[in-house]
Amino acid sequence: xxxxxxxxxxxxxxxxxxxxxxxxxxxxxxxxxxxxxxxxxxxxxxxxxxxxxxxxxxxxxxxxxxxxxxxxxxxxxxxxxxxxxxxxxxxxxxxxxxxxxxxxxxxxxxxxxxxxxxxxxxxxxxxxxxxxxxxxxxxxxxxxxxxxxxxxxxxxxxxxxxxxxxxxxxxxxxxxxxxxxxxxxxxxxxxxxxxxxxxxxxxxxxxxxxxxxxxxxxxxxxxxxxxxxxxxxxxxxxxxxxxxxxxxxxxxxxxxxxxxxxxxxxxxxxxxxxxxxxxxxxxxxxxxxxxxxxxxxxxxxxxxxxxxxxxxxxxxxxxxxxxxxxxxxxxxxxxxxxxxxxxxxxxxxxxxxxxxxxxxxxxxxxxxxxxxxxxxxxxxxxxxxxxxxxxxxxxxxxxxxxxxxxxxxxxxxxxxxxxxxxxxxxxxxxxxxxxxxxxxxxxxxxxxxxxxxxxxxxxxxxxxxxxxxxxxxxxxxxxxxxxxxxxxxxxxxxxxxxxxxxxxxxxxxxxxxx
Amino acid sequence: xxxxxxxxxxxxxxxxxxxxxxxxxxxxxxxxxxxxxxxxxxxxxxxxxxxxxxxxxxxxxxxxxxxxxxxxxxxxxxxxxxxxxxxxxxxxxxxxxxxxxxxxxxxxxxxxxxxxxxxxxxxxxxxxxxxxxxxxxxxxxxxxxxxxxxxxxxxxxx
Numbered sequence: 001x002x003x004x005x006x007x008x009x010x011x012x013x014x015x016x017x018x019x020x021x022x023x024x025x026x027x028x029x030x031x032x033x034x035x036x037x038x039x040x041x042x043x044x045x046x047x048x049x050x051x052x053x054x055x056x057x058x059x060x061x062x063x064x065x066x067x068x069x070x071x072x073x074x075x076x077x078x079x080x081x082x083x084x085x086x087x088x089x090x091x092x093x094x095x096x097x098x099x100x101x102x103x104x105x106x107x108x109x110x111x112x113x114x115x116x117x118x119x120x121x122x123x124x125x126x127x128x129x130x131x132x133x134x135x136x137x138x139x140x141x142x143x144x145x146x147x148x149x150x151x152x153x154x155x156x157x158x159x160x161x162x163x164x165x166x167x168x169x170x171x172x173x174x175x176x177x178x179x180x181x182x183x184x185x186x187x188x189x190x191x192x193x194x195x196x197x198x199x200x201x202x203x204x205x206x207x208x209x210x211x212x213x214x215x216x217x218x219x220x221x222x223x224x225x226x227x228x229x230x231x232x233x234x235x236x237x238x239x240x241x242x243x244x245x246x247x248x249x250x251x252x253x254x255x256x257x258x259x260x261x262x263x264x265x266x267x268x269x270x271x272x273x274x275x276x277x278x279x280x281x282x283x284x285x286x287x288x289x290x291x292x293x294x295x296x297x298x299x300x301x302x303x304x305x306x307x308x309x310x311x312x313x314x315x316x317x318x319x320x321x322x323x324x325x326x327x328x329x330x331x332x333x334x335x336x337x338x339x340x341x342x343x344x345x346x347x348x349x350x351x352x353x354x355x356x357x358x359x360x361x362x363x364x365x366x367x368x369x370x371x372x373x374x375x376x377x378x379x380x381x382x383x384x385x386x387x388x389x390x391x392x393x394x395x396x397x398x399x400x401x402x403x404x405x406x407x408x409x410x411x412x413x414x415x416x417x418x419x420x421x422x423x424x425x426x427x428x429x430x431x432x433x434x435x436x437x438x439x440x441x442x443x444x445x446x447x448x449x450x451x452x453x454x455x456x457x458x459x460x461x462x463x464x465x466x467x468x469x470x471x472x473x474x475x476x477x478x479x480x481x482x483x484x485x486x487x488x489x490x491x492x493x494x495x496x497x498x499x500x501x502x503x504x505x506x507x508x509x510x511x512x513x514x
Numbered sequence: 515x516x517x518x519x520x521x522x523x524x525x526x527x528x529x530x531x532x533x534x535x536x537x538x539x540x541x542x543x544x545x546x547x548x549x550x551x552x553x554x555x556x557x558x559x560x561x562x563x564x565x566x567x568x569x570x571x572x573x574x575x576x577x578x579x580x581x582x583x584x585x586x587x588x589x590x591x592x593x594x595x596x597x598x599x600x601x602x603x604x605x606x607x608x609x610x611x612x613x614x615x616x617x618x619x620x621x622x623x624x625x626x627x628x629x630x631x632x633x634x635x636x637x638x639x640x641x642x643x644x645x646x647x648x649x650x651x652x653x654x655x656x657x658x659x660x661x662x663x664x665x666x667x668x669x670x671x672x
Contacts, residue, residue, distance in 0.1 A: 010637075010638060010639060010652050011642055011652075013651075013652060014639050014642055014645065014652040014654035014655075015654050046641040046642060182638060183635065185595075185597030185599045185635070185636045186597075186599045187636075187638070187640070188638040188639070188640055188641065190638075191638040223544075223581050224634060224637050224638065225638060226650045227652075261540065263581075264543070264544070264580070264582055265580035265581035265582075265634070266579050266580060266581075278540065279540075280536075281537040281538055281539030281540055281565075281575070282539070282575060283574055283575050283578040283579075284578065284579075299537070340640070341641070342640035342643065343598065343599040343602035344602040344603055348641035349641055350641075380598055384597065414640070416598045416599045422602065427601075430598070430601070
């Protein structure tokens with residue numbers, strides 16, 4: 001029986017993968033051809049989705065993008081034997097976009113059946129957990145510290161230090177909370193891992209539990225990701241059945257329970273303390289820090305709150321060692337970052353690479369420039385609270401410190417491309433408007449500052465006392481930056497000020513660039 | 515609108531099954547909305563009583579989250595992404611077109627009760643912007659023409 005891979009990833013589905021899978025199954029059987037359709041994750045080359053990969057004697061060969069009407073001609077051309085056809089792409093792993101990545105965290109995504117635990121085990125799955133079970137808690141934390149891993153959710157805090165704090169906090173109960181509330185526009189790597197390789201997240205959380213002595217974990221998943229919820233729950237069930245979750249994991253005497261909880265459409269719940277409030281069943285109002293969640297977290301107990309990609313990076317670190325992971329990257333940014341190319345870009349997708357590549361290389365060499373064919377004018381990196389970069393900044397290496405040096409953030413690695421039809425005053429206004437919509441309301445600079453921000457930008461654009469209002473906007477941004485309780489209000493000035501500084505002409509202002 | 519008395523047993527049962535769960539308010543609200551399509555305002559009394567919370571606290575939670583609704587939705591819910599990536603691919607023009615075609619604004623339901631329209635901030639489908647969902651199905655690279663075809667299919671399916 002020939003195995004055929006068609007993705008169950010949301011983006012592939014959004015382009016018709018489900019219909020293609022159904023058509024292929026029906027037409028193959030009516031022609032008396034034997035094909036087993038495996039629903040995998042996506043390789044992340046989204047301009048080629050829906051992608052169909054076939055296991056042949058010469059290896060795995062791909063065809064794409066495949067629409068329903070292509071299925072019959074493809075079968076006639078000898079799809080199941082990997083024969084030539086205009087949609088033939090050959091081995092997808094040989095395409096430069098894929099080949100030049102460093103896939104550590106995403107090693108299995110698109111390759112395996114995401115919810116088949118045997119497939120996971122056959123592709124190096126649970127090797128990290130096996131090693132962790134033979135280690136003392138302090139040794140596990142040391143591996144994570146040695147790896148140099150910093151939180152991939154956005155704040156880039158060293159993961160080892162966070163874990164060590166929870167390890168050393170005495171308590172009768174501790175928790176592992178996975179922040180799967182990926183709400184930034186242009187980001188989808190969490191979703192892809194959860195849909196394409198949920199076991200790697202489950203394994204990472206289990207190792208985290210062993211490392212700090214936590215027996216209960218929660219995945220706080222945004223409600224906008226229904227397919228991820230299905231995949232996670234299928235994988236969790238398989239892990240319980242096979243003794244990788246629950247009591248006495250692999251006869252080690254260790255316990256770890258895991259549950260998925262749904263959010264309810266509030267961006268602020270991606271902020272770790274809001275997330276904890278929401279998990280406790282309350283409004284997602286930001287908590288004052290200190291105390292840190294590592295000391296007083298979920299239900300008042302010491303809690304690790306880590307992003308999906310941070311936790312999904314743990315298995316490879318425990319499998320191959322902290323040093324191995326650390327050998328990728330530059331400066332204080334170690335390992336790899338799954339970047340997400342989105343918006344107006346010809347070759348959108350997921351690109352996992354060691355820190356240090358420049359934005360320009362990524363945008364042009366791999367992204368292929370804008371989708372519209374027009375010049376790229378502005379690129380927002382790091383979500384709606386990230387700065388807009390101007391063409392003159394495209395040579396900045398993708399590195400936490402290099403980005404901080406130009407008042408920008410790498411955040412979660414989301415890259416949204418705009419061509420020259422964008423109006424940057426509109427984008428600045430939208431950033432403020434988004435803050436109005438999504439502020440939790442607890443602190444004044446964020447709640448009221450954003451409302452006033454929209455008004456001030458409107459006045460500048462309308463030409464009402466332009467200079468005076470520009471000064472006022474800068475002052476307001478200053479108040480929001482230094483006076484807000486969390487990053488929502490504190491970082492909204494990033495997109496606003498970067499738009500104002502780099503693209504003043506869109507505000508009807510003269511270029512004041514020094 | 516349905517009479518709450520007919521919905522009450524469902525609500526009580528959901529409250530009952532979530533009794534021992536830590537931090538159970540959101541799972542309860544999801545349970546009610548998944549089953550009834552919305553959270554009937556009258557259910558707040560029962561939820562508050564069961565969880566030993568004030569009605570204001572329960573109402574505060576429902577109104578805080580964009581996803582929860584206290585009025586029945588149309589047969590199909592259309593969500594349009596308004597975030598940056600979709601804006602970079604003409605999302606705003608699509609938004610205007612959709613509102614015009616349906617003849618409603620966000621948070622409204624068409625007079626025939628078929629479609630409700632909600633804004634959403636990112637569906638994680640940013641590689642194929644602009645994106646919308648119809649019920650639980652995500653659609654990518656949605657042009658105004660593609661939207662009209664989809665709308666016709668859903669109307670036809672009714």
